[in-house]
Amino acid sequence: MEVVVASALGMCFGVKDAIELAAGLAREGPVTILGALVHNPQVVADLAAAGASTAHGPDDLPAAAPVAGDRARVLVTAHGAAASLKARLAGRGFDVRDATCPLVDRAHRAAARLAAEGRHVVVVGRADHVEVRGLVGDLPDATVLESEADLERLAGRPRLGVLAQTTEALDRVLALVARIRERFPRADVAFADTVCQPTKDRQLAVAALVLQVDAVVVVGGPESNNTHKLVARVHALGRPAWRVGSAAELRPEWLRRCRRVGLTAGTSTPDAVIDEVRRALEALPACPAATLAPAPATEAAEAGAA
Numbered sequence: 001m002e003v004v005v006a007s008a009l010g011m012c013f014g015v016k017d018a019i020e021l022a023a024g025l026a027r028e029g030p031v032t033i034l035g036a037l038v039h040n041p042q043v044v045a046d047l048a049a050a051g052a053s054t055a056h057g058p059d060d061l062p063a064a065a066p067v068a069g070d071r072a073r074v075l076v077t078a079h080g081a082a083a084s085l086k087a088r089l090a091g092r093g094f095d096v097r098d099a100t101c102p103l104v105d106r107a108h109r110a111a112a113r114l115a116a117e118g119r120h121v122v123v124v125g126r127a128d129h130v131e132v133r134g135l136v137g138d139l140p141d142a143t144v145l146e147s148e149a150d151l152e153r154l155a156g157r158p159r160l161g162v163l164a165q166t167t168e169a170l171d172r173v174l175a176l177v178a179r180i181r182e183r184f185p186r187a188d189v190a191f192a193d194t195v196c197q198p199t200k201d202r203q204l205a206v207a208a209l210v211l212q213v214d215a216v217v218v219v220g221g222p223e224s225n226n227t228h229k230l231v232a233r234v235h236a237l238g239r240p241a242w243r244v245g246s247a248a249e250l251r252p253e254w255l256r257r258c259r260r261v262g263l264t265a266g267t268s269t270p271d272a273v274i275d276e277v278r279r280a281l282e283a284l285p286a287c288p289a290a291t292l293a294p295a296p297a298t299e300a301a302e303a304g305a306a
Protein backbone atom coordinates (compact mmCIF):
# COMPACT_ATOMS: atom_id res chain seq x y z
CA MET A 1 0.00 0.00 0.00
CA GLU A 2 1.28 3.45 -0.83
CA VAL A 3 1.06 5.72 2.20
CA VAL A 4 0.93 9.51 1.89
CA VAL A 5 1.73 11.27 5.16
CA ALA A 6 0.08 14.63 5.94
CA SER A 7 2.42 17.64 5.83
CA ALA A 8 1.48 18.49 9.44
CA LEU A 9 0.49 15.79 11.90
CA GLY A 10 1.00 14.37 15.34
CA MET A 11 2.20 15.69 18.64
CA CYS A 12 2.17 19.46 19.14
CA PHE A 13 4.66 21.51 21.16
CA GLY A 14 2.15 21.93 24.01
CA VAL A 15 1.85 18.19 24.64
CA LYS A 16 5.60 17.61 24.12
CA ASP A 17 6.43 20.29 26.70
CA ALA A 18 3.90 18.79 29.15
CA ILE A 19 5.45 15.31 28.82
CA GLU A 20 8.93 16.78 29.32
CA LEU A 21 7.79 18.64 32.43
CA ALA A 22 6.11 15.52 33.86
CA ALA A 23 9.19 13.38 33.16
CA GLY A 24 11.45 16.00 34.77
CA LEU A 25 9.25 16.19 37.88
CA ALA A 26 9.13 12.38 38.07
CA ARG A 27 12.93 12.30 38.08
CA GLU A 28 12.87 14.50 41.22
CA GLY A 29 10.23 12.40 43.01
CA PRO A 30 6.58 11.28 42.87
CA VAL A 31 4.04 13.50 41.16
CA THR A 32 0.35 13.01 40.36
CA ILE A 33 -0.90 14.16 36.96
CA LEU A 34 -4.40 15.60 37.07
CA GLY A 35 -6.17 13.80 34.19
CA ALA A 36 -4.78 12.35 30.97
CA LEU A 37 -1.51 14.07 30.07
CA VAL A 38 -1.50 12.42 26.67
CA HIS A 39 -3.97 10.08 24.97
CA ASN A 40 -1.51 7.22 24.67
CA PRO A 41 -1.38 4.30 27.10
CA GLN A 42 2.33 3.56 26.46
CA VAL A 43 3.44 7.10 27.30
CA VAL A 44 1.18 7.10 30.39
CA ALA A 45 2.62 3.73 31.46
CA ASP A 46 6.22 4.94 30.94
CA LEU A 47 5.52 8.05 33.02
CA ALA A 48 3.85 5.94 35.74
CA ALA A 49 6.89 3.65 35.85
CA ALA A 50 9.06 6.75 36.23
CA GLY A 51 6.96 7.98 39.19
CA ALA A 52 4.31 10.20 37.57
CA SER A 53 0.96 8.57 38.34
CA THR A 54 -2.39 9.80 36.98
CA ALA A 55 -5.50 10.81 38.95
CA HIS A 56 -8.76 11.05 36.99
CA GLY A 57 -9.54 14.40 38.55
CA PRO A 58 -9.36 16.45 41.76
CA ASP A 59 -11.86 14.14 43.48
CA ASP A 60 -9.41 11.25 43.14
CA LEU A 61 -6.83 13.11 45.24
CA PRO A 62 -6.83 12.86 49.03
CA ALA A 63 -8.87 15.56 50.77
CA ALA A 64 -5.67 17.01 52.21
CA ALA A 65 -2.16 16.63 50.84
CA PRO A 66 0.17 14.26 52.68
CA VAL A 67 2.75 16.14 54.77
CA ALA A 68 5.80 14.98 52.79
CA GLY A 69 6.32 17.66 50.12
CA ASP A 70 7.22 15.47 47.14
CA ARG A 71 4.19 13.25 47.62
CA ALA A 72 1.89 16.27 47.37
CA ARG A 73 2.89 17.47 43.94
CA VAL A 74 0.10 17.58 41.34
CA LEU A 75 0.56 18.53 37.72
CA VAL A 76 -2.11 20.32 35.66
CA THR A 77 -1.99 19.02 32.06
CA ALA A 78 -1.58 20.99 28.81
CA HIS A 79 -5.40 21.27 28.68
CA GLY A 80 -5.26 23.65 31.66
CA ALA A 81 -7.64 24.10 34.60
CA ALA A 82 -9.68 26.87 36.16
CA ALA A 83 -7.64 29.19 38.39
CA SER A 84 -10.22 28.55 41.13
CA LEU A 85 -9.50 24.79 40.96
CA LYS A 86 -5.75 25.35 41.20
CA ALA A 87 -6.34 27.64 44.19
CA ARG A 88 -8.54 25.02 45.89
CA LEU A 89 -5.87 22.36 45.41
CA ALA A 90 -3.22 24.67 46.82
CA GLY A 91 -5.58 25.33 49.75
CA ARG A 92 -5.75 21.58 50.36
CA GLY A 93 -1.96 21.61 50.72
CA PHE A 94 -0.92 20.38 47.28
CA ASP A 95 2.09 21.75 45.47
CA VAL A 96 0.45 22.61 42.14
CA ARG A 97 2.69 22.47 39.07
CA ASP A 98 1.35 23.68 35.76
CA ALA A 99 1.87 22.30 32.23
CA THR A 100 -0.94 24.39 30.72
CA CYS A 101 -0.18 25.08 27.05
CA PRO A 102 0.39 28.81 26.37
CA LEU A 103 -2.31 28.61 23.68
CA VAL A 104 -4.83 27.31 26.24
CA ASP A 105 -3.73 30.15 28.52
CA ARG A 106 -4.45 32.54 25.65
CA ALA A 107 -8.01 31.14 25.45
CA HIS A 108 -8.42 31.69 29.23
CA ARG A 109 -7.30 35.30 28.80
CA ALA A 110 -9.75 35.78 25.91
CA ALA A 111 -12.61 34.45 28.06
CA ALA A 112 -11.67 36.76 30.94
CA ARG A 113 -11.43 39.78 28.60
CA LEU A 114 -14.82 39.10 27.00
CA ALA A 115 -16.41 38.65 30.43
CA ALA A 116 -14.78 41.89 31.65
CA GLU A 117 -16.42 43.67 28.69
CA GLY A 118 -19.78 42.64 30.16
CA ARG A 119 -20.41 39.92 27.58
CA HIS A 120 -21.97 36.53 28.17
CA VAL A 121 -19.16 34.12 27.27
CA VAL A 122 -19.92 31.37 24.76
CA VAL A 123 -17.40 28.56 24.29
CA VAL A 124 -17.70 26.47 21.12
CA GLY A 125 -16.53 23.01 22.12
CA ARG A 126 -17.29 19.84 24.03
CA ALA A 127 -18.90 20.52 27.40
CA ASP A 128 -17.40 17.39 28.94
CA HIS A 129 -13.84 18.13 27.82
CA VAL A 130 -11.35 19.05 30.54
CA GLU A 131 -10.16 22.14 28.63
CA VAL A 132 -13.70 23.51 28.30
CA ARG A 133 -14.43 22.82 31.98
CA GLY A 134 -11.33 24.86 32.77
CA LEU A 135 -12.31 27.68 30.41
CA VAL A 136 -15.73 28.18 31.97
CA GLY A 137 -14.69 27.25 35.51
CA ASP A 138 -13.82 30.78 36.59
CA LEU A 139 -16.78 32.49 34.95
CA PRO A 140 -19.96 33.21 36.89
CA ASP A 141 -22.04 32.44 33.82
CA ALA A 142 -21.14 30.92 30.44
CA THR A 143 -22.68 28.74 27.74
CA VAL A 144 -20.94 25.87 25.99
CA LEU A 145 -22.15 25.59 22.41
CA GLU A 146 -21.71 22.09 21.07
CA SER A 147 -23.90 22.51 17.97
CA GLU A 148 -26.61 24.63 16.39
CA ALA A 149 -29.13 22.80 18.57
CA ASP A 150 -27.80 24.81 21.56
CA LEU A 151 -28.40 28.22 19.93
CA GLU A 152 -31.67 28.94 21.75
CA ARG A 153 -29.80 28.92 25.05
CA LEU A 154 -28.40 32.31 24.00
CA ALA A 155 -31.82 33.96 23.68
CA GLY A 156 -32.19 37.23 25.60
CA ARG A 157 -28.43 37.90 25.85
CA PRO A 158 -27.72 41.36 24.40
CA ARG A 159 -23.91 41.08 24.48
CA LEU A 160 -22.10 37.86 23.61
CA GLY A 161 -18.40 36.97 23.52
CA VAL A 162 -17.63 33.82 21.54
CA LEU A 163 -14.42 31.80 21.70
CA ALA A 164 -13.56 28.18 20.94
CA GLN A 165 -11.94 25.17 22.46
CA THR A 166 -8.38 25.27 21.08
CA THR A 167 -8.82 22.00 19.14
CA GLU A 168 -12.07 22.86 17.35
CA ALA A 169 -12.26 23.02 13.55
CA LEU A 170 -12.11 26.72 12.70
CA ASP A 171 -14.61 26.50 9.81
CA ARG A 172 -17.19 24.93 12.13
CA VAL A 173 -16.60 27.67 14.72
CA LEU A 174 -16.96 30.41 12.11
CA ALA A 175 -20.17 28.81 10.80
CA LEU A 176 -21.61 28.79 14.34
CA VAL A 177 -20.66 32.44 14.89
CA ALA A 178 -22.45 33.28 11.63
CA ARG A 179 -25.52 31.34 12.80
CA ILE A 180 -25.51 33.23 16.14
CA ARG A 181 -25.45 36.56 14.27
CA GLU A 182 -28.27 35.44 11.96
CA ARG A 183 -30.41 34.12 14.79
CA PHE A 184 -29.83 37.11 17.12
CA PRO A 185 -29.32 40.08 14.75
CA ARG A 186 -29.70 42.65 17.55
CA ALA A 187 -27.09 41.08 19.80
CA ASP A 188 -23.61 42.57 19.94
CA VAL A 189 -21.46 39.51 19.17
CA ALA A 190 -17.68 39.64 19.62
CA PHE A 191 -15.50 36.74 18.51
CA ALA A 192 -12.03 35.69 19.65
CA ASP A 193 -10.30 33.09 17.45
CA THR A 194 -8.74 30.77 20.04
CA VAL A 195 -8.29 27.69 17.84
CA CYS A 196 -4.59 26.90 18.17
CA GLN A 197 -2.18 27.02 15.24
CA PRO A 198 -1.14 23.33 15.41
CA THR A 199 -4.82 22.36 15.13
CA LYS A 200 -5.30 24.69 12.15
CA ASP A 201 -2.15 23.30 10.49
CA ARG A 202 -3.38 19.71 10.85
CA GLN A 203 -6.86 20.54 9.57
CA LEU A 204 -5.42 22.32 6.52
CA ALA A 205 -2.93 19.52 5.85
CA VAL A 206 -5.62 16.85 5.97
CA ALA A 207 -7.73 18.80 3.44
CA ALA A 208 -4.76 18.70 1.02
CA LEU A 209 -4.15 15.03 1.85
CA VAL A 210 -7.71 14.04 0.93
CA LEU A 211 -7.10 15.16 -2.67
CA GLN A 212 -4.24 12.65 -3.04
CA VAL A 213 -5.61 9.46 -1.48
CA ASP A 214 -8.49 6.97 -1.51
CA ALA A 215 -8.99 6.96 2.27
CA VAL A 216 -7.37 8.33 5.42
CA VAL A 217 -6.30 6.73 8.67
CA VAL A 218 -6.15 9.08 11.67
CA VAL A 219 -4.05 8.00 14.64
CA GLY A 220 -5.20 9.22 18.04
CA GLY A 221 -6.95 8.27 21.26
CA PRO A 222 -10.74 8.04 21.63
CA GLU A 223 -10.72 11.04 24.02
CA SER A 224 -8.76 13.28 21.66
CA ASN A 225 -11.02 16.06 20.39
CA ASN A 226 -8.75 17.16 17.55
CA THR A 227 -8.40 13.55 16.36
CA HIS A 228 -12.18 13.29 15.99
CA LYS A 229 -12.23 16.63 14.17
CA LEU A 230 -9.68 15.29 11.66
CA VAL A 231 -11.88 12.25 10.98
CA ALA A 232 -14.91 14.53 10.59
CA ARG A 233 -12.99 16.78 8.18
CA VAL A 234 -12.10 13.83 5.93
CA HIS A 235 -15.70 12.63 5.92
CA ALA A 236 -16.91 16.14 5.08
CA LEU A 237 -14.46 16.21 2.16
CA GLY A 238 -15.94 13.02 0.74
CA ARG A 239 -13.45 10.32 1.69
CA PRO A 240 -13.65 7.43 4.14
CA ALA A 241 -11.61 7.82 7.33
CA TRP A 242 -10.95 5.68 10.38
CA ARG A 243 -9.45 6.49 13.76
CA VAL A 244 -7.04 4.01 15.33
CA GLY A 245 -5.20 4.25 18.62
CA SER A 246 -2.45 1.90 17.44
CA ALA A 247 -1.48 -0.43 14.58
CA ALA A 248 -3.27 -3.29 16.35
CA GLU A 249 -6.61 -1.53 15.74
CA LEU A 250 -6.15 -1.38 11.95
CA ARG A 251 -8.61 -3.56 10.02
CA PRO A 252 -7.28 -4.54 6.54
CA GLU A 253 -10.82 -4.89 5.14
CA TRP A 254 -11.33 -1.12 5.54
CA LEU A 255 -8.70 -0.51 2.87
CA ARG A 256 -9.25 -3.37 0.46
CA ARG A 257 -10.44 -0.98 -2.28
CA CYS A 258 -7.57 1.47 -1.78
CA ARG A 259 -4.37 1.93 -3.69
CA ARG A 260 -3.10 4.94 -1.78
CA VAL A 261 -3.95 5.75 1.83
CA GLY A 262 -3.40 8.99 3.73
CA LEU A 263 -2.01 9.10 7.24
CA THR A 264 -2.46 11.81 9.84
CA ALA A 265 -2.56 11.97 13.64
CA GLY A 266 -3.93 14.04 16.49
CA THR A 267 -1.85 16.41 18.59
CA SER A 268 -1.19 13.96 21.41
CA THR A 269 -0.06 11.01 19.28
CA PRO A 270 3.61 10.09 19.76
CA ASP A 271 5.82 9.73 16.66
CA ALA A 272 6.56 6.08 17.51
CA VAL A 273 2.85 5.18 17.25
CA ILE A 274 2.48 7.04 13.93
CA ASP A 275 5.54 5.16 12.55
CA GLU A 276 4.14 1.84 13.71
CA VAL A 277 0.82 2.53 11.93
CA ARG A 278 2.66 3.72 8.79
CA ARG A 279 4.66 0.47 8.62
CA ALA A 280 1.51 -1.62 9.15
CA LEU A 281 -0.26 0.25 6.33
CA GLU A 282 2.71 -0.17 3.97
CA ALA A 283 2.58 -3.92 4.59
CA LEU A 284 -1.04 -4.14 3.37
CA PRO A 285 -1.76 -5.16 -0.23
CA ALA A 286 -2.87 -2.32 -2.51
CA CYS A 287 -5.87 -2.58 -4.78
CA PRO A 288 -4.31 -2.37 -8.33
CA ALA A 289 -6.65 0.50 -9.29
CA ALA A 290 -8.60 2.51 -6.78
CA THR A 291 -12.30 2.04 -7.35
CA LEU A 292 -13.46 5.00 -5.33
CA ALA A 293 -14.90 8.06 -7.03
CA PRO A 294 -12.65 11.14 -7.19
CA ALA A 295 -12.82 13.40 -4.15
CA PRO A 296 -15.20 16.32 -4.60
CA ALA A 297 -13.76 19.70 -5.58
CA THR A 298 -12.35 21.48 -2.54
CA GLU A 299 -14.77 24.42 -2.60
CA ALA A 300 -17.85 22.21 -2.80
CA ALA A 301 -16.56 19.92 -0.11
CA GLU A 302 -15.68 22.83 2.17
CA ALA A 303 -19.21 24.18 1.76
CA GLY A 304 -20.54 20.89 3.07
CA ALA A 305 -18.02 20.67 5.90
CA ALA A 306 -19.94 22.77 8.42
Ligand code: SF4
Nearest residue numbers: 012014101103166196
Ligand atom coordinates in the same frame (compact mmCIF):
# COMPACT_ATOMS: atom_id res chain seq x y z
S1 SF4 B 1 -3.47 21.14 20.78
FE1 SF4 B 1 -2.96 23.30 20.67
S2 SF4 B 1 -3.67 24.16 22.62
FE2 SF4 B 1 -3.62 21.92 22.88
S3 SF4 B 1 -1.60 21.53 23.74
FE3 SF4 B 1 -1.37 21.37 21.52
S4 SF4 B 1 -0.73 23.44 20.84
FE4 SF4 B 1 -1.54 23.60 22.92
